[in-house]
Amino acid sequence: MLATLLLAVTMQAGAAEPQALAVGAVAPDFALPGATRYGTLKNPVRLSDYKGKTVVLAFFFKARTRG
Amino acid sequence: MNAYRDQYAQVFKNGRNVVLIAISADVDTALASWARDADYPVLFASDTGSAVGKAYGAFNERYKLDNRNLFVVGSDGKIAYRQTPFREIDPTAYTELGAAIGKLVPADTTGSH
Numbered sequence: 257m258l259a260t261l262l263l264a265v266t267m268q269a270g271a272a273e274p275q276a277l278a279v280g281a282v283a284p285d286f287a288l289p290g291a292t293r294y295g296t297l298k299n300p301v302r303l304s305d306y307k308g309k310t311v312v313l314a315f316f317f318k319a320r321t322r323g
Numbered sequence: 324m325n326a327y328r329d330q331y332a333q334v335f336k337n338g339r340n341v342v343l344i345a346i347s348a349d350v351d352t353a354l355a356s357w358a359r360d361a362d363y364p365v366l367f368a369s370d371t372g373s374a375v376g377k378a379y380g381a382f383n384e385r386y387k388l389d390n391r392n393l394f395v396v397g398s399d400g401k402i403a404y405r406q407t408p409f410r411e412i413d414p415t416a417y418t419e420l421g422a423a424i425g426k427l428v429p430a431d432t433t434g435s436h
Contacts, residue, residue, distance in 0.1 A: 276381060
């Protein structure tokens, strides 16, 4: 009974956590509106535009927060 | 984001053969405004629909925002390193990130674009 309850709780907790892409996975391409300190960009930011370079993708919560 | 800015030269080699793209669900104008005010040298991408966050497994369903996850994509287009979550306030997180980038971008190639 306790084991079943623990499993259910674990699964619920696991469901709330997204599965981040693993090392070795192909990075999905994207095209998103872009911005720099000089303003918004005319053309979208595409990962594929930087093929051949090392790209660091840093996801964060929200602008003007520590996240 | 301040730490990214402050360590841009050391960790991200001033953007030479390394592109840092910071992604959130904010609109592009909000990102541009923040980048200007804080003088962030990085490229921002506006993932308002969170499609990219979901594709990378960075999206937090509970808060409808992207988690602080970091991926390094190698020149072959594959994820070579990740920190999920990225330990923003831990100095060793940047040391580890810098080492991961260093393996992908040898020092003798950083002088060219």
